Amino acid sequence: MMMKLNLNCNTNPWMIIKKNNEEVPRKEIIRDVFSGLPDIYSINDFEIFYQYFPSSAVSLSSLDELLERDIQRENDGFPRKIKIGPLVKPTPGKGTKVIVVPATTEEKFYHDPRIMKKQTGEGGSGSEEEGEVIGEIPIRGENAGTGAGQGGGEGHDMTSNAYEIGKILTEKFLLPNLKEKGKKRSLTKFKYDLTDRNEKTGQVLDKRETLKKIIETNIILGRVSKNSPINSRDLLIDRNDMIYQILSRERDFESEAVVFFLRDYSGSMSGMPTEIVVQQHLLIYSWLLYQYQNRVETRFILHDDEAKEVPDFYTYYNSQIAGGTLVSSAYHLVNEIVQKENLARNYNIYIFHGTDGDDWMTDDEYEKISKETEGILSYTNRFGITIISHGEETSLETSIKKTGLLEKNPSLIRLDSFSEEEATDDRIIEGIKKLIS
Amino acid sequence: MELIDQHTKKIMENCKARAREAGLKFEDETLEYIVTNREMTRLSPKTFVPTLYDYWVNDVEVLHGEGEYKLYPNNPYESVINSRPAISFYNDNNPDWMNAAIFYHVLAHIDFFQNNRLFKKTWNDDFVGQALADKRLIAKLRGEKGRWVDYTIEFSRGIDNILGFYRELAEEEFPEEKALSEKLDFYFNSFLQGELKLLPHEFLKELERFNSIPDESLRESLFFSEVQTKHPEFAERFKKNLDKKKEKSKDLLEFLILNSPKLKKEENKWMIPIMHVVRNTGLYFAPQIRTKILNEGWASYWHDKLFRQDGLLNTHETDYAIFNSKATTMPRMGLNPYAIGKALFEYVEDLAEKGKMSLDFQRVQIIDARKYYDQKTGKGQEAIFKLRESFSDFTVINTFVDQDFVDTNHLLILGQRFNPQKGVVEVYVKSKKAKDYKSMLLESLYHPPDIKIDSEKTDDSLIYLSHQFEGKPLVKDYIANTMLGIEYLWGGKVQLETTELIEKEESFPPHFFAGIPADEDEPEWQRVRYTMENRKISREVL
Structure with missing residues (x-):
């Protein structure tokens, strides 16, 4: 039974800042001020029980606060615990959807489940006899990707989130800002679009904004309250609340940078090395996106013993396990594309290559690598090679060192090598620092 | 989040009446809330108790869950919390018939919470209210001590x-x-077994000697007068033990609360209530995780049975069939606790109904006779009510998963093998034996490691933990940080003795047969000791 007697007394409205000893966000305070303080008759069972469930928005920390806390941990002498990673839902043709989320593990003493799994097998059901095959799982082919990854050029969701990761990487993980973004000039064009908003008149009614404005006005008028459903017939609608979109002149930026991502997808890259490379490339891409304020184009190249360009990140991420490895083929393809499309004139060019470094040293492979790398260094802003080694120095590392280019052009080419076992998130970010600083 | 409307509440009350008729027992008051999917993602890290204390890890999980929801939107149907009154949450867009089916499911959960003996300690608790008090306590302490409260949590x-x-x-x-007196406890449990290492029959003889002394009031002194002559060193050993003895505790967390030198200091006393909150919350959820299969099985058994007799099923038969089979079908590959649990209840009901839980039946050898054995006892229902009262997941699987159960439900154990010709991994039927299926089920049950405090080696400067090895090592990556935490709460050196696999050189690089398990060699184990001191971890092989 609900009775509403509004015996409104003129108490100081700011007194309710502390409600149930919990901080109430400003927005709620304003609402409470306008809807009047509750009196003894307006409180009902539901209101009382509802106190059990403080709005989760009040207690939830934002990502920034969580990361700040994580940095504080280090000062207190405890290891950091929050990892920022992308969740990926690759959809062919539609562009990959990516969401940036934090993750953490609560470490406890747990049994390691991996040890016994082999012996007991999986549960299942069916009427087959012992020994019969009930299904097959392909291990070759184009659809075996799992884990982290990043969407291709299209898909707004992806880009805005990648930008967000880039910001976090730069600010929280103290990745350096680019000192000089190159001398290539960005061209500015103009276009007309329905992006500005105007009250009362305009070309197209923006329904969403109008509705928000109407609700806002009605809250101020006290016609909408938190706990009762909104009845649209009770709403007062004023012409001033109509929001329209109008045409306006917008600056249209052209991309300033092109990033080539090169990935070794030879047989030996299966599993962890691929995950690590893709994860790192995604983070580098995010960082560049932030540095160039979204004006970055991407090109994806896969190679085994020959190189091919693939159209989107989905294919880049999901193609797996082909033949042997000839690194020079990929470098050659990059040079060819840059030359053919005359990219060097208009763009800052970044090239990042991820491999396990097991290059087949055919007779002329060293000469080719040396030549192609020199070619790349003539126009690139930064060429970064990541080698996920199996322990010892790899043949690619040896070749690159032998060329002496690392010492000659430390500002243009960087090489970072670490093993699969070392590849923690921290190490991957450390690797990015090495490649880009 | 709002209470369900009157119309839906009426459906709920009808469901309650029918469930009671069928024999389910639960308290009258229940609270039902409608929540949006977004609210569900926010509640799930707090195990659906909205009043659980705030903790930043939950916030991380909420942000994570919201991200996941953006990519993979889904509709969670319901969730129940074990409290007085029982509270359940529903999706905001369920049709009536679905709500009724779900209500039966929920009511069976509530019945399970309020009758299964593993939940005995929670029977009188308004957990939601308790959690609210804890939440306020922690919020207050956080105001005084800041982030150190979160480290303690x-x-x-x-x-x-x-x-x-x-x-x-x-x-x-x-x-x-x-309980036994301390002296008897020490004599039988530590002195005879630990120090004298008596053989079982010698030990039993000694026990018999104790029990045979007729006068209960004098039993102990008479008994020990003989011990005094036989083992003169006992008195000294017992005294020494008393000096060393710490407050009795049931687990590591309680041991720290009672004995940690750090917590005994005045300036650290504020940490103790927080540790109690964490411990009590952990204990509160402990029975739920140990009865997952039974609880879901019981709820599925009843929603199916009761909803089939409900008028709301009319014209929704196909919808319900899809809804029900999504929840209770045995998957081709993998495990479904709803399905396994429901099958177990139905199996036990059938056994009892036909009188198969008897010595007579066990004596029947002929296959056909076993198959058609039916005494028509009418005791099926009684048996499953007993099952829900006195069993846990472990005991029910250990008792009732036999060859007949496996055969009736067409259960299989699957294996994987590489087929190099086709370039595929084949999934094949590895076994149909009850023994294998049972060990697979038991293997997949929640079972935390058994880690005890070695009181012999523990003193005020060192806490010595010993992991009782049960065929599975601990997750290595987590050991350091967990021990770091214990060191923080204990305020001194921590050692942990555990068993680990001896790493062997593999003849092929691990990626050679991508995803294919290597040959099943018999693993070799070794005992190792970790030491955490001044936030540094070290490891030695024993």
Whole structure:
């Protein structure tokens, strides 16, 4: 039974800042001020029980606060615990959807489940006899990707989130800002679009904004309250609340940078090395996106013993396990594309290559690598090679060192090598620092 | 989040009446809330208790869950929390017939919470209210101590899975006054077995000697007068033990609360209530995780049985068939606790109904006779009510998963093998034996490691933990941080003895047969000791 007697007394409205000893966000305070303080008759069972469930928005920390806390941990002498990673839902043709989320593990003493799994097998059901095959799982082919990854050029969701990761990487993980973004000039064009908003008149009614404005006005008028459903017939609608979109002149930026991502997808890259490379490339891409304020184009190249360009990140991420490895083929393809499309004139060019470094040293492979790398260094802003080694120095590392280019052009080419076992998130970010600083 | 409307509440009340008629027992008051999917993602890290104390890890999980929801939107149907009154949450867009089916499911859960003996310690608790009080306590302390409160929560939670849940339950059944005196306890449990290392028959003889002394009031002194002559060193050993003895505790967390030198200091006393909150919360959820299969099975058994007799099924038969089979079908590959649990209840009901849980039946050897054996006892229902009262997942699987169960439900154990010709991994039927299926089920049950405090080696400067090895090592990556937490709560050196695999050189690089398990060599184990001192971890092979 609900009775509403509004015996409104003129108490100081700011007194309710502390409600149930919990901080109430400003927005709620304003609402409470306008809807009047509750009196003894307006409180009902539901209101009382509802106190059990403080709005989760009040207690939830934002990502920034969580990361700040994580940095504080280090000062207190405890290891950091929050990892920022992308969740990926690759959809062919539609562009990959990516969401940036934090993750953490609560470490406890747990049994390691991996040890016994082999012996007991999986549960299942069916009427087959012992020994019969009930299904097959392909291990070759184009659809075996799992884990982290990043969407291709299209898909707004992806880009805005990648930008967000880039910001976090730069600010929280103290990745350096680019000192000089190159001398290539960005061209500015103009276009007309329905992006500005105007009250009362305009070309197209923006329904969403109008509705928000109407609700806002009605809250101020006290016609909408938190706990009762909104009845649209009770709403007062004023012409001033109509929001329209109008045409306006917008600056249209052209991309300033092109990033080539090169990935070794030879047989030996299966599993962890691929995950690590893709994860790192995604983070580098995010960082560049932030540095160039979204004006970055991407090109994806896969190679085994020959190189091919693939159209989107989905294919880049999901193609797996082909033949042997000839690194020079990929470098050659990059040079060819840059030359053919005359990219060097208009763009800052970044090239990042991820491999396990097991290059087949055919007779002329060293000469080719040396030549192609020199070619790349003539126009690139930064060429970064990541080698996920199996322990010892790899043949690619040896070749690159032998060329002496690392010492000659430390500002243009960087090489970072670490093993699969070392590849923690921290190490991957450390690797990015090495490649880009 | 709002209460369900009157119309839906009426459906709920009808469901309650029918469920009671069928024999389910639960308290009258229940609260039902409608929540949006977004609210569900926010509630799930707090195990659906909205009043659980705030903790930043939950916030991380909420942000994570919201991200996942953006990519993979889904509709969680319902969730129930074990409290007084029982509270359940529903999706905001379920049709009536679905709500009714779900209500039966929920009511069976509530019946299970309020009758299964593993939940005995929670029977009188308004957990939601208790949690609210705890939440306020922690919020208040956070105001005074800041982030150090969160470290205390974090490190207490680091060991909240190895709580003495069964010891707590046992204490309920066997109160303190019935326990052995300290002297007897030490004599039988430590002195005879640990130091003299008596053989079982010698030990039993000694026990018999104690029991045969007729006068109960004099029993102990008479008994020990003989011990005095036989083992003169006993008195000295017992005294020494008393000096060393710490406060009795049921698990590591309680041991720290009672004995940690750091917590004894005045300036650290504020940490103790937080540790109690974490421990009590952990204990509260302990029975749920140990009865997952039974609880879901019981709820599925009843929603199916009761909804089939409900008028709302009319014209929704196909919808319901899809809804029900999504929840209770045995998957081709993998495990479904709803399906396994429901099958177990139906199997036991059938056994009891036909009188197969008897010696007579066990004596029947002929296959056909076994198949058609039916005494028509009418005791099926009684048997499953007993099952829901007195069993846990472990005991029910250990008792009832036999060849007949496996055959009736067409259960299989699957294996994987590489087929190099086709370039595929084949999934094949590895076994149809009950023995294998049972061990697979038991293997997949929740079972935290058994880690005890070695009181011989523990003193004020060192806490010595010993992991009782049960064929599975601990997750290596987590050891350091967990021990770091114990060191923080203990305020001194921590050692852990555990068993680990001896790493062997593999003849092929691990990626050679991508995803294919290597040859099943017999693993070799070694005992190792980790030491955490001044936030540095070290490891030695024993």
